[in-house]
Amino acid sequence: MDQDQDLFHHTFPYNMSDVIEKFSSVINASKNIDPNIMDQLARNRSMEDGPFYSLVFMYSVLIVVGAAGNSLVVCAVVRKPSMRTARNMFIVNLAVSDLLLCLITMPLTMMEILTRYWPLGRHAFICKMLGTLQATSIFVSTISITAIALDRYQVIVYPTRESLQKLGAIIILSCIWVASLVLASPMFIWKTLKHHEINLPSYGIDHIAYCLEEWPVEHGRAYYSVFSLVFQYVLPIITVSVAYSRICRKLRYRYVNSSAMGSSSSKGKAGSGSGSQKRKAKDDRRMKRTNSLLVSIGFIFCISWMPLNIFNLVVDFYNPFGDDRQSMMICYAVCHMMGMSSACSNPLLYGWLNDNFRKEFKEILASLCPCVPVEAVRERVGSIRSSISKRRWKKHRNTCVSGGGSAGIGTSKGDTAMRGLVGDQEGRETEERYQEETAMNNATLSTNYRRCTDTTMTENGIGDSLQGDMETTVLTRI
Structure with missing residues (x-):
């Protein structure tokens, strides 16, 4: 008999009266809870361990790499007055927006994917501001890339025009941030925090909150997705592609003309043939490097942001996942990480490939790490x-x-x-x-x-x- 009691207590370590009391409290509390809230909490269940830890690892890598690279860009300009040029201000602005993506957007998105409810308190303003800041940083990043392309277009295609001054750059950057805030303002207007009181002290739960979007019209979210697609992806990719294609044509035209002039002016000079051929070969190599860089910038921008925009459109107009929230969240996380990867590639494309920035990066790393060679x-x-x-x-x-x-x-x-x-x-x-x-x-x-x-x-x-x-x-x- 004693052995049976010991086996019972080993199998059921809790006192039966305590279990009945907790079960009764749940039943009583559930009478005052909207069943839809409990259903949503049940559907927002945590992911399985495999996808959970994989997403945490990949987001962590993006956050660390992106934050480190963009911090180097900002430090390179802040520490050296000679780097504070009007055109470098565009690159710094891009780095700042990418820092926001790494330090705010990615952690918040990861939190929303991996948790079952809003864990940041009861203040609706925080819900509104964080959602707006997420959208603003994305718009600033893509518009800054467009501004850099247009600035390079003006310098190369129209070199005799007056160059951009710091005041003009500040005005342009201010307009970029204002325009981005306006484009992201629907998130502030229609984001709301829904919280519900739940009296379950035994489980450490006193309320459940959700940061949701409540649009005043049906399919409002779908309309905003189309709006974002146009201003955050379609227009920038068209502008960047046209600007860089014009730059490539202009460079090709100038190199062809300069090669023809150089060969005609060098006729009759001893040994001019071999020198002209060498210069032409070097010009061809430079032209290929330049074209490769321009194509890479446009291609990476296109590939990075395409999956996320397509995912938003498909889910908003037609949700193919149904009630399979885990599959939808995993797919969304992959698309979102591809978009956020631009925050890691931009310091390479606009920073490391820049001779002046690369020299500053080496100096900063040499001062921070003694292992960097002299x-x-x-x-x-x-x-x-x-x-x-x-x-x-x-x-x-x-x-x-x-x-x-x-x-x-x-x-x-x-x-x-x-x-x-x-x-x-x-x-x-x-x-x-x-x-x-x-x-x-x-x-x-x-x-x-x-x-x-x-x-x-x-x-x-x-x-x-x-x-x-x-x-x-x-x-x-x-």
Whole structure:
């Protein structure tokens, strides 16, 4: 008999009276609870362990990598006054919006996917603000990418126009944030927090809350998905594609013309054939690199955001998942992570591939981590020396150009923008080629220009130190 009692208590460790009391409290409390709320809580059950830990791991990787990369971009500009240019402000704005995606949007989305109810209290304002901030950061990120493409388009296709100043950049960035807030405002208006009091102290539950969207019209969420698709994806991808395709055509046209001019001006010179062929081969390689970069930017933007927009449209107009919430949440999480992956790729496309940003990244990493090789510091010293030589070169070049008349000045502006399209390693050779082109268009100015150039380089010992700094690539320096 005693053994049977011990077996019973081992099998049922709780006192039966306590179990009956808790069961009665649940029955009594459930009389005052909306059955729809309990049904929703039951349907919002937690995921299985496999998908749960997989999503946590993948979101954590995206958050850490994206936050680290975009923080480097911001620090590179904040710590160095020379980096605070008007065009770098666009890249910093993109990094700030991506930081919001990494530190706010992704954690909140992961929380909504993995939990069964709203865990952040009873304040409806928090529900509204966080939803609005999530949408705003996405709009700012995509519009900033569009602004960078348009800025590069203006610099390369219309190099003689007045360059963008810091005040103009600040105004444009302010408009981007205001427009993004306006586009995200429906989330603030129609987001609401529904909380229900539940008296279940035995289970540590006193209320259940849901952060929901309550649209005033039927299919309101579907209409907003179409609206977001147009302004967050379709218009930006069209603008970026058109801008970069025009840039590619302009670069190809200039390289073809410059190659023709260079070959015609070098006729009759000894050994000019091999030099012209080498320059043409280098131009072809630079052209391929530039085209590859532009295509990569457009392709990554398109692929990153396409799945999430398609998922929203399909689920809002026709939900193929039915009551299978786990499958729907897993599919949504994968699409959402693909969109958020742009926050990890943007620091590479707009930061690491930028020569100036890459140098700053190496310096920051060298100062933070002793294991970073000292080559980064040596490279910076060489850059400082080259920049000094560059300033001395510009001073004497401007002196020569200032005496050449208005036509010469116009040519100088166009050549400066044109020289910004090639790589740093072929700087001096490209400079000589553009001097030859200028000679064909304006012989007098070119003669004075080259004479002053040769004198300056001889007197000041600039020589090969100009190589790598006479050419600043728009796509890798701006």
